Amino acid sequence: MRNNRRLLGWLDERTGLKKIWETLFARKIPESKGSVAWFYTLGSACLFVFVVQVITGVLLAMNYVPSPDHAYDSVRFIDKQVFLGHFLRGLHKWGATFMVVVVLLHMLRVYFMGAYKYPREVTWMMGVVILLLVMAFSFTGYLLPWDQKAYWATAVGANIAGQTPVVGSHVAKILKGGEEMGVATLTRFYALHVLVLPILTALLVGIHLFLVVWHGISEPPEKTNRQIESN
Ligand code: HEM
Incomplete structure (x- = not known):
């Protein structure tokens, strides 16, 4: 115990660990009025689920094969053969x-x-982009098992995008990697799902959290005098 404390003290002197910990995890949030404080844990819940998704995603990627010939079998292999798959x-x-x-x-x-x-407008705008990225995760991930449901749901999604005026046909072509769905579509969706989206999301969540710490957490709105009088 004393050794642990000495080790932490040693690290803290050299890295400012305590200050970083206090700023990120031991921040003060507005005092709880009834259940108000619970609402302030939803951001941390998002972060927790994101981390779970990254960890489980990396473990799944170790056995998944992103090719139309093997994708479905590799998913079945994960289901049936891999320990806890x-x-x-x-x-x-x-x-x-x-x-x-x-x-x-x-x-x-x-x-x-x-x-x-x-x-906090920029924190909000970052959040809106993160929401779009979360949607993109769902769309690209849905195709990966390469079964009938995944294939046709993605075909429908790509066709809907294809109906966008002016740019629609280009968007559909970019999504599918050509005129038809096939190898290029799966490879493209896989690259987006495991590389582009996680990197972008981690970056934006990092900036989002930096801004949250920078501004401090907002106070819950107070009732105005008019509202108090009318009650
Ligand atoms: C992966 C997604 C996200 C993560 C990990 C995340 C994380 C957090 C955390 C930890 C906080 C501080 C605690 C809290 O208020 O709950 C926070 C605050 C905030 N978030 Fe998010 N967030 C995410 C998505 C979003 C989205 C989609 C929006 C809105 C479009 C948003 C807008 C904000 C704003 C404006 C604040 C400041 C709130 C205040 O100061 O009271 N966030 N976020």
């Missing part, structure tokens, strides 16, 4: 749904508490 897939799949739900709940709490207003 079925559980891992379930966690990643449910995590994806849960991520959309908690991000939307977090967004609602920010909106209803007016926390998007000055000076």
Whole structure:
């Protein structure tokens, strides 16, 4: 115990670890009025689910093969043969749904508490882009098992994008990697799902959290004198 404390003290002197810990994790949030304080944990819940998605995603990628000939079999292999593979897939799949739900709940709490207003507009805008990235994760991830449901759902999604006026046909072609869905589509979606989107999301979440710490957390809105009088 004393040795641990000495080691931490040694590290703290050289890295400022304590200050970083206090700034990031031991921040003060507005005092709890009833259950208000619970709403402030939704951002951390988003972060937790994102980390779970990254960890389970990396473990799944170790056995997944992104080619139309092998993708479906590799997913079945994960389900049936890999140790805890079925559980891992379930966690990643449910995590994806849960991520959309908690991000939307977090967004609602920010909106209803007016926390998007000055000076937190950029934090809000970063959040909107993160929400779009979360949607893109769902869209690209859905295709990866390469079964009938995945194939046709993506075909429908790409066709909907194809209906956009003027740029539609180009967007559909870029998404599919050509005129038809095939090897290029799967490779493209895989690269987006495991490389581009995670890097972009991690970067934006980093900036988002930096801004949250920079501005400090907003106070819950107070009742105005008019509202108090009319009650
Ligand atoms: C992966 C997604 C996200 C993560 C990890 C995340 C994380 C966080 C955390 C930890 C906080 C501080 C605690 C809290 O208020 O709950 C926060 C605050 C905030 N977030 Fe997010 N967030 C995400 C998505 C979003 C989205 C989609 C929006 C809105 C479009 C948003 C807008 C904001 C704003 C404006 C604040 C400041 C709130 C205040 O000062 O009271 N965030 N976020």
